[in-house]
Amino acid sequence: MVSKRPKADVVVVGLGWSGSLMAEELTRAGLNVVAIDRGPWIDTSTHTPPAVDPDELRWGQRKEFLSPPRDNTVTFRNHAGQTAAPLRDYGIFELGRGVGGAGFHWAGMAWRFSPWDFEVRSRTIERYGRRKAEDGEMQLQDWGVTYDTLEPFYDQWERIAGISGKAGNIKGQIQPGGNPFEGPRARDYPTPKLKTLRIMELFNKATTDMGLHPFTIPCANISEPYTNPLGVSMGACTYCGFCLAYGCGNFSKSSPQACIFPVLVRRPNFKVITRSCVTKVNKSSDGKTVTGVTFIDENGHEWEQPADIVCLTAFQVDNVRILLNSGVGKTYDPKSGEGTIGRNFSFQTVSGTDMWFEDEHINPFIGTGGLGSQIDDYNGDNFDHSKLDFIGGAGILTLARDGAPIAKAAALPEGSPRWGSGFKKAYAKYYRNYGTIFNQGCSMPTRSATLDLDPTYRDKFGVPLLRLTYDYAQSDRNMAKFTMDRAVEIARAMGAAHVTGFNFADKAFSTAVIASDHVIGGAVMGDDPATSAVNPWLQSWDAHNLFVVGASAFPNNAGYNPTGTVGALAIRTAQAIHQTYVRNPARLA
Numbered sequence: 019m020v021s022k023r024p025k026a027d028v029v030v031v032g033l034g035w036s037g038s039l040m041a042e043e044l045t046r047a048g049l050n051v052v053a054i055d056r057g058p059w060i061d062t063s064t065h066t067p068p069a070v071d072p073d074e075l076r077w078g079q080r081k082e083f084l085s086p087p088r089d090n091t092v093t094f095r096n097h098a099g100q101t102a103a104p105l106r107d108y109g110i111f112e113l114g115r116g117v118g119g120a121g122f123h124w125a126g127m128a129w130r131f132s133p134w135d136f137e138v139r140s141r142t143i144e145r146y147g148r149r150k151a152e153d154g155e156m157q158l159q160d161w162g163v164t165y166d167t168l169e170p171f172y173d174q175w176e177r178i179a180g181i182s183g184k185a186g187n188i189k190g191q192i193q194p195g196g197n198p199f200e201g202p203r204a205r206d207y208p209t210p211k212l213k214t215l216r217i218m219e220l221f222n223k224a225t226t227d228m229g230l231h232p233f234t235i236p237c238a239n240i241s242e243p244y245t246n247p248l249g250v251s252m253g254a255c256t257y258c259g260f261c262l263a264y265g266c267g268n269f270s271k272s273s274p275q276a277c278i279f280p281v282l283v284r285r286p287n288f289k290v291i292t293r294s295c296v297t298k299v300n301k302s303s304d305g306k307t308v309t310g311v312t313f314i315d316e317n318g319h320e321w322e323q324p325a326d327i328v329c330l331t332a333f334q335v336d337n338v339r340i341l342l343n344s345g346v347g348k349t350y351d352p353k354s355g356e357g358t359i360g361r362n363f364s365f366q367t368v369s370g371t372d373m374w375f376e377d378e379h380i381n382p383f384i385g386t387g388g389l390g391s392q393i394d395d396y397n398g399d400n401f402d403h404s405k406l407d408f409i410g411g412a413g414i415l416t417l418a419r420d421g422a423p424i425a426k427a428a429a430l431p432e433g434s435p436r437w438g439s440g441f442k443k444a445y446a447k448y449y450r451n452y453g454t455i456f457n458q459g460c461s462m463p464t465r466s467a468t469l470d471l472d473p474t475y476r477d478k479f480g481v482p483l484l485r486l487t488y489d490y491a492q493s494d495r496n497m498a499k500f501t502m503d504r505a506v507e508i509a510r511a512m513g514a515a516h517v518t519g520f521n522f523a524d525k526a527f528s529t530a531v532i533a534s535d536h537v538i539g540g541a542v543m544g545d546d547p548a549t550s551a552v553n554p555w556l557q558s559w560d561a562h563n564l565f566v567v568g569a570s571a572f573p574n575n576a577g578y579n580p581t582g583t584v585g586a587l588a589i590r591t592a593q594a595i596h597q598t599y600v601r602n603p604a605r606l607a
């Protein structure tokens with residue numbers, strides 16, 4: 019029997035960054051919000067007090083903050099001629115396990131996408147002609163929103179999260195020390211950039227000597243004590259080194275727990291239901307609106323949560339799976355190109371190089387999750403592609419982190435012994451002297467990339483798993499090789515004695531390789547209902563009281579991490595709901 023809960027103004031499905039930013043904005047505007055999250059309540063002081071936080075076995079190796087594949091996985095194949103099989107270990111989907119989502123254990127690189135990323139199709143045609151944009155494989159489309167429109171919402175997200183950084187472009191004026199290629203910003207970051215550590219000094223010198231433009235990566239590992247506009251205070255980062263895959267007991271890494279929950283949970287018009295998995299959105303009898311969601315609690319009991327407005331904020335894969343399982347919108351058919359749910363999945367093209375120094379002490383145990391130096395000279399469309407066989411590029415960066423001693427036992431120069439006293443000697447020497455250059459590349463969707471419901475495999479509730487059909491576009495592969503070669507040049511200029519380039523896009527795409535966690539698409543935004551699932555306010559074209567928020571809305575991926583853009587879009591959508599939609603519940607124009 020299905021039990022029915024009291025009706026809410028808004029039900030928010032998933033309480034990560036997207037859900038908590040929306041819930042905060044909507045409850046502050048007076049709406050009654052119920053959030054449902056499939057995971058448990060997770061909090062800083064109970065789960066990651068400073069004394070137990072740096073437990074590499076628990077958080078880094080056993081990944082206790084992640085949702086285990088037995089609870090939530092996808093099936094995968096490279097092309098439609100193969101049979102998809104379930105991913106049975108962690109891979110590219112390192113999904114959050116409880117409230118806060120992946121925003122609790124993330125690294126904290128806090129980017130904005132570049133103006134080009136939002137208008138890839140029109141800007142490529144404008145600069146290089148139609149043939150470059152329509153190569154027969156890629157499926158490029160603009161987002162229906164520009165960087166300039168999103169800029170004030172990026173600013174609001176950065177203020178809530180207290181991002182540390184140095185602006186490179188304020189109102190069109192290039193600022194010394196920042197990224198000269200970034201889009202214009204109204205003002206600088208709320209907290210100053212983090213310290214420049216030794217690996218960054220080497221990178222900055224080498225790239226400057228090469229005529230390139232290094233700058234410090236903007237970080238959600240904040241550099242000084244800060245109180246955000248919601249009145250929540252955070253402490254300064256101590257460069258403890260155990261950050262990516264960990265919580266921050268120091269309250270220095272921005273997360274929903276650190277920045278939003280302290281005010282949200284005190285609001286009487288907010289309620290959170292944990293350990294409860296939403297399986298579908300319920301449609302009205304005329305099919306034009308939705309009436310709420312169905313969820314299953316930890317005892318296996320099925321519930322209906324009625325609501326005037328439904329916000330899916332359950333991360334990229336889960337948003338798409340819920341839509342497909344609910345029959346909202348038409349499933350994308352790669353043969354005909356019709357349908358929009360499941361369209362334009364893409365990942366990122368990661369390449370770079372490992373490097374080991376003989377006489378430099380990098381000391382990786384001093385660092386933060388997001389800290390490093392980057393150049394954007396080969397990112398986006400910041401360089402001339404006329405004679406190149408690809409579009410886009412990568413942020414080329416070095417990282418001041420990753421001192422994890424268990425994980426790094428395998429990071430030795432080629433030819434090093436892998437056991438015995440020779441291994442111990444090599445590891446004792448190179449643990450301190452290892453660095454990496456990581457190219458976080460943009461990625462363009464292909465016509466054949468698809469997300470649909472698997473015909474064979476189901477989860478513990480009997481809901482079909484999501485099936486991913488995907489391989490890199492040739493343009494992406496060519497770009498990853500080009501940027502790997504640039505990383506190798508930089509590593510040599512830094513003085514590394516051993517340099518080994520890597521390129522995850524030089525072979526068939528695999529979900530098993532943890533290259534980055536930045537999967538996107540499947541319910542993409544745009545201004546044409548024939549090619550997008552949601553409009554520029556992330557409102558479903560098929561049900562005007564349904565909003566689908568998160569990286570599922572990105573039509574292509576950039577050479578940056580996604581969360582700044584996820585946050586900006588979430589705030590913009592929430593404001594459109596309470597400022598406009600609730601007064602006139604209809605399609606937002």
Ligand SMILES: Cc1cc2nc3c(=O)[nH]c(=O)nc-3n(C[C@H](O)[C@H](O)[C@H](O)COP(=O)(O)OP(=O)(O)OC[C@H]3O[C@@H](n4cnc5c(N)ncnc54)[C@H](O)[C@@H]3O)c2cc1C
Pocket residue numbers: 031032033034035036037054055056057112113114115116117118119120121123124125126127128129262263294295296297331332333334336340388535567568569579580581582584
């Ligand atoms: C290891 C790691 C490092 C990362 N580092 C960075 C970085 O440095 N910079 C950056 O920008 N990004 C980074 N990311 C990505 C970043 O974490 C995500 O972009 C961000 O968390 C997305 O927020 P979200 O709210 O959309 O989704 P999530 O954080 O995934 O939150 C979704 C929530 O929905 C819940 N949920 C899912 N399905 C259901 C359902 N059916 N019913 C009920 N609840 C459900 C989940 O439990 C979760 O709480 C990293 C990710 C990982 C895994």
Ligand code: SF4
Pocket residue numbers: 238239240254255256257258259260261262264265266267268269270271385386387
């Ligand atoms: S490095 Fe800084 S932000 Fe990261 S866990 Fe340590 S104190 Fe927190």
